[in-house]
Amino acid sequence: xxxxxxxxxxxxxNEEAFRELVTTYRDPVYNTVLSIVQQREDAQDIAQDVFIxxxxxxxxxxxxxxxxxxxxxxxxxxSLDHLRRKKRRKRFGFILQLFGDENEQVPVEGDFNHPGVQxxxxxxxxILFLAVKQxxxxxxxxxxxxxTEGLSYSEVGDIMGISEAATDGLLQRAKQNLRKMLNKKSFxxxxxxxxxx
Amino acid sequence: xxxxxxxxxxSLDHMTRAxxxxxxxxxxRAKMERQQSNAVIYRSALKPAYVTLVLCIFLAINIFLLAxxxxxxxxxxxxxxxxxxxxxxxGLISQSPIQ
Numbered sequence: 373x374x375x376x377x378x379x380x381x382x383x384x385x386n387e388e389a390f391r392e393l394v395t396t397y398r399d400p401v402y403n404t405v406l407s408i409v410q411q412r413e414d415a416q417d418i419a420q421d422v423f424i425x426x427x428x429x430x431x432x433x434x435x436x437x438x439x440x441x442x443x444x445x446x447x448x449x450x451s452l453d454h455l456r457r458k459k460r461r462k463r464f465g466f467i468l469q470l471f472g473d474e475n476e477q478v479p480v481e482g483d484f485n486h487p488g489v490q491x492x493x494x495x496x497x498x499i500l501f502l503a504v505k506q507x508x509x510x511x512x513x514x515x516x517x518x519x520t521e522g523l524s525y526s527e528v529g530d531i532m533g534i535s536e537a538a539t540d541g542l543l544q545r546a547k548q549n550l551r552k553m554l555n556k557k558s559f560x561x562x563x564x565x566x567x568x569x
Numbered sequence: 570x571x572x573x574x575x576x577x578x579x580s581l582d583h584m585t586r587a588x589x590x591x592x593x594x595x596x597x598r599a600k601m602e603r604q605q606s607n608a609v610i611y612r613s614a615l616k617p618a619y620v621t622l623v624l625c626i627f628l629a630i631n632i633f634l635l636a637x638x639x640x641x642x643x644x645x646x647x648x649x650x651x652x653x654x655x656x657x658x659x660g661l662i663s664q665s666p667i668q
Contacts, residue, residue, distance in 0.1 A: 394594050395594075398589040398593050399587070399589055400586070401589075402587060402588070402589035402590075403586045403587045403588075406587050407587075416589070416590055416593065419593070420596060423597055424597070424600065424601055424604070486587060487587045487588075488584045488585040489580065489581065490583060490584065493580040493581075493584075496576055496580035499577050500578065500580050500581060503577075519582075519584075520581060551574055554573075554577055554578070
């Protein structure tokens with residue numbers, strides 16, 4: 373089934389087309405979401421929500437980009453929305469704890485081990501993922517799409533709605549910031565603190 | 570330190586893509602059905618018949634409460650007669666000096 377046929381059948385509400393869409397894109401979507409949110413349980417939930425959004429809004433898909441670019445864009449936005457909600461909840465939970473509500477737990481974040489990382493790189497990758505979380509959101513997304521999904525600068529640019537040159541600049545800045553962070557001793561002290569939890 | 574930093578920065582170089590859990594599609598279908606049934610309940614609660622019924626009940630309660638509220642005119646009359654009875658009993662009714 374070609375991409376345009378798939379879109380037409382999805383618009384008709386065809387279940388077989390939906391199954392094919394999920395089979396084709398579930399791994400890229402799950403991998404993208406997992407790399408951004410760095411939580412397996414949350415990643416599955418968000419990835420499923422991405423397909424529900426795709427199914428419900430395929431009527432409005434204008435075809436200005438490829439289907440995969442559109443799906444990646446939804447996956448990135450859903451992941452960032454989740455992180456924003458989580459941050460808000462965390463702040464609110466902390467305030468409630470200050471006022472003595474012990475039932476409101478502030479989530480503790482630990483190391484993230486991406487299942488696709490080679491065994492001998494696990495430790496270094498966990499530190500890198502921790503550092504990536506401190507980057508500005510656009511640098512974070514560009515870096516992760518390029519590194520964990522293996523997308524080219526032009527594909528990353530299409531997803532983020534920026535030019536190839538701008539993507540290049542964003543990735544350069546991301547790498548510079550990561551290098552700065554990793555060269556600081558204080559970062560490793562913080563990283564060890566996370567590992568202990 | 571720099572060598573270590575380079576190692577960390579290149580740790581994602583040959584990584585593979587994470588695969589979605591096996592029950593991903595089944596879980597997704599279940600989630601969609603759950604959301605669909607919730608939407609049906611919500612939509613049926615907003616049907617015109619239900620909305621009209623709720624408005625009628627609200628109107629009936631208002632009419633019932635207004636009908637049961639005491640008439641202020643009657644209350645005023647009874648208050649005046651109470652004062653007159655009190656004044657008569659204690660001889661407080663002023664009389665004209667001509668009488």
